[in-house]
Amino acid sequence: MTPKIRYGGDHNPEQWPQEIRDEDHRPFTRAGIDTLTVGVFTWSLTQPGPGTSDFTALDRILDRAAAEGRQVCPATGTAALPP
Template identity: 75%
Template sequence: MTHKIRYGGDYNPEQWPPEVWDEDHRLFTRAGIDTLTVGVFTWSVTQPGPGTYDFTVLDRIGSARARPGTSPPPSTSRGSTRSSAGS
């Protein structure tokens, strides 16, 4: 556990072309942002129906962030028990 106050906010990359995501993350690093909330506006895509989940959008966002020298947040680095559409 770190003794650091996290600094960040909401990030909604799905509202922008993927081409700008790398620049977003470069600016986050430059600003010292270390915490992001994602998926706030993707729920209708993530859960298209009762008991049906599709994490494709969130997976793309997470993959775009996975760069050398970075690590996923602890909540996403553990094993997943989620189900996906089409599985």
């Protein structure tokens, strides 16, 4: 069996309004994108305050990717430091 080469790139829905996020996967499917790097800008969302964690936004991103049959490559959220 020949291994499949994954095709995709960064996906940062946390930076966009919900109505745009809802449409993201349609063009991904048309383009054959099967892998998404996620979480690049989520640090300020996942750590809203010192000593607290909230993965709700990241969970939604991962759940949607899974529902669409896409693989994910988790990134560090260091592009959006907490205030």
